[in-house]
Every structure is written in structure tokens, then in C-alpha cells.
Amino acid sequence: MRNPIIAALDVPSVDQALKLAEQIAPAVGAFKIGGELFTAAGPDIVRRVRATGAAVFLDLKFHDIPNTVAKAVASAVALDVQMLTIHTSGGGEMMRAAEKSAQAAATALGLEVPLILGVTVLTSSNSETLAEIGCEADTEKQVSRLAQLAVKSGLRGLVCSPLELVALRAILPAHIQLVTPGIRTGAEKADDQKRTLSPREAIEAGASWLVVGRPIYAAENPRAAAEKIWESIS
Ligand code: C5P
Numbered sequence: 001m002r003n004p005i006i007a008a009l010d011v012p013s014v015d016q017a018l019k020l021a022e023q024i025a026p027a028v029g030a031f032k033i034g035g036e037l038f039t040a041a042g043p044d045i046v047r048r049v050r051a052t053g054a055a056v057f058l059d060l061k062f063h064d065i066p067n068t069v070a071k072a073v074a075s076a077v078a079l080d081v082q083m084l085t086i087h088t089s090g091g092g093e094m095m096r097a098a099e100k101s102a103q104a105a106a107t108a109l110g111l112e113v114p115l116i117l118g119v120t121v122l123t124s125s126n127s128e129t130l131a132e133i134g135c136e137a138d139t140e141k142q143v144s145r146l147a148q149l150a151v152k153s154g155l156r157g158l159v160c161s162p163l164e165l166v167a168l169r170a171i172l173p174a175h176i177q178l179v180t181p182g183i184r185t186g187a188e189k190a191d192d193q194k195r196t197l198s199p200r201e202a203i204e205a206g207a208s209w210l211v212v213g214r215p216i217y218a219a220e221n222p223r224a225a226a227e228k229i230w231e232s233i234s
Contacts, residue, residue, distance in 0.1 A: 003029035003230055004203065006057050006083075006179070007222075008213035010034060014041045014048070020217055021049050027226035030055035030082060032211055046079045055082040057179075057211075061119055063087035066097035073098045073116070077105035081114050083179070085159060088118040088146040095153035117157040117179055118150035120164075123195070140164075144171060151176060162197035162205065169206035181211035185229060188215050199229050 005028040009017045017037055025031075031054050037045055038060060049056055058081040062069045069086060076084045086098050098116055106113040120143045121130070127138045135142060147158055147168055157177035160168055165178060172178075184196040191214055199210055212229065219225035 001234055003027075004207070004209045004233070005199075005216075005226060005229055006030045006032050006209050006211045007216050007226060008032040008034065008181075008211055009037055009049070009217070010213045011217065012036060012040050014045055017041070017045060018048060018052075020222060021052050021054060024216065024223050024226045025052050025054050027223055027230055028054075028216075029209070030057050032057040032059050032213075034059040035061075043075075043079055046081060050080055057081065057083035057085075057117075059085050061085045061087055062098070063090045064094075066090075066094045069094050070097040070101035073101045074105040077102055077111060077114060078109060080111055082112070083115045083117055083157070085117045085119050088120050088150045088155075088158075092149055092153040095150055095155055099154040115157045115177060116155055117159050117177075118146070118155045119159050120146040120150075123161045123182065140167065144168070147172060157208070159211075161195060162202050162207070163195045165197075165202065165205035165207055177208040178206060179209040179211060180207045181213070183210045183212050183215065183229075185215050185225075185232070187225075187228075188219070199233050203233050 007028045009031050011017050021031055031049050046056055058076050062072045102116055103113050121139050143164055159179045162180050162182045180202055182193045182196045183199055202210055216222050216225050
């Protein structure tokens with residue numbers, strides 16, 4: 001079994017990110033670089049983390065007109081990332097443009113096509129947030145609707161909350177990869193995550209990949225924390 005742990009490098013500086021990456025690389029399957037680190041450190045941080053041999057998940061959640069998203073995706077492919085995120089609420093045309101661009105850029109550069117993950121309803125949103133922006137559906141319905149639209153538009157993966165795993169597995173084709181944050185081992189506090197599952201529970205519920213931030217990077221010994229999570233699911 002491949003290691004499904006994606007360690008979130010949610011730290012503000014290049015030095016901290018590289019130190020953490022080098023320390024835990026053998027115990028995880030990939031690293032997630034998000035808005036905080038990317039905006040502070042620029043694309044070079046992606047190249048430097050890739051240089052450790054680790055896979056990179058670039059979590060910048062692109063959402064724009066199809067042409068702009070397609071170009072941003074092509075730039076991400078050129079950085080040789082293995083996964084990246086886009087917002088499914090950008091619509092089918094935007095998602096198709098992203099997928100087409102990833103395939104074309106990867107072929108032109110002789111790289112593997114990265115997995116484009118669709119983000120549905122952010123877990124910070126609830127039905128009031130949806131109503132506020134003019135969406136009448138409740139969050140569960142909206143998540144299913146966007147997930148199905150993503151699959152129809154050619155995406156091969158989605159980001160979802162641990163509590164959406166079972167419902168999504170029931171309606172999506174088996175090849176769809178589900179990436180889930182909100183993972184807590186019980187050894188640490190839940191922080192601001194309100195709906196969590198343990199690593200084993202999430203895998204059993206159908207997760208393909210687990211995004212783990214604080215339970216690894218804020219642990220006294222991040223390498224040991226990552227190894228313990230890996231042992232608990234392998
Ligand atoms: O520290 P923690 O394990 O909570 O970090 C989870 C990571 O997953 C963070 O990078 C966070 O931004 C991301 N994430 C999340 N919930 C979502 C989507 C992304 O926690 N719904």
C-alpha cells in the first residue's frame with residue numbers, strides 16, 4: 001500500500017518548510033503547499049520541496065474564467081506538482097479547461113498528468129453561508145451536486161470533509177480519488193477542526209489520501225508522529 005499521508009507544510013517560511021520536509025519525507029506520501037507558504041515563498045518552494053524527491057500537492061484552489069484557470073494549471077504542471085486544487089463552483093467549462101490544460105502541458109513537458117482535485121463546499125460554510133450567496137440547496141445537496149458535476153467534467157479527484165466520505169463514495173465512480181483533511185489521532189487537540197475522523201476511520205470510510213497538518217507539524221517529534229499515523233493505517 002502506498003503511503004496516503006499528505007503532510008501540510010502550513011508554516012510561513014522557506015527554512016521552516018524545508019526543515020520539516022526533510023525531517024518527515026520518508027514517513028509521508030506527499031507534501032501540501034498552500035496559500036500561506038506559496039504566497040510568502042513563491043514557486044521556488046515547490047521546486048525545492050520537489051528536489052527532496054517528495055510529491056507535491058499545490059493547494060491554491062484556482063477559481064477564475066476558464067482561460068485563466070487553464071493557464072494557472074499549466075504553470076503548476078510546469079512546476080512538476082502531482083496534485084492541485086480548483087473550485088468546482090467555477091463550473092463545468094472551467095473544470096474541463098483545467099483538465100485539458102493539465103493533459104496538454106504534461107504531454108508537452110514529458111511529465112505525468114497531475115491529479116486535479118475539485119473543492120466543493122468549503123467546510124467553513126453552512127446552509128446560511130450558501131443562502132447568503134444565493135444558493136438554496138443545503139450543504140449536503142450542494143456537495144453532491146458539485147461532486148457529480150466535477151466527475152462529469154473529467155476531474156479524477158475531490159477534496160472532501162471526513163464526514164462526506166461515505167455519502168460521496170456511494171454516488172461516485174470507484175476510480176475517483178478522495179482527499180480529506182480534518183484528521184485527528186486523539187493524541188492532540190482538535191484545534192479549530194469541528195468534524196474529525198481518525199486516520200484509520202477515514203481510510204475505512206473511503207479516503208484515498210489524508211491531509212494532516214498540526215498533528216504532524218505541531219508535534220514534539222513530527223517524524224515520529226507521521227510514522228505513528230502510517231503504522232495505524234498500514
Ligand atoms: O492542521 P490541520 O490538520 O487541521 O490542517 C488541515 C489542512 O487541510 C490545512 O492546510 C487546511 O487548510 C486544510 N483544509 C482543511 N479543511 C478543509 C480544506 C482544507 O482543514 N475543508
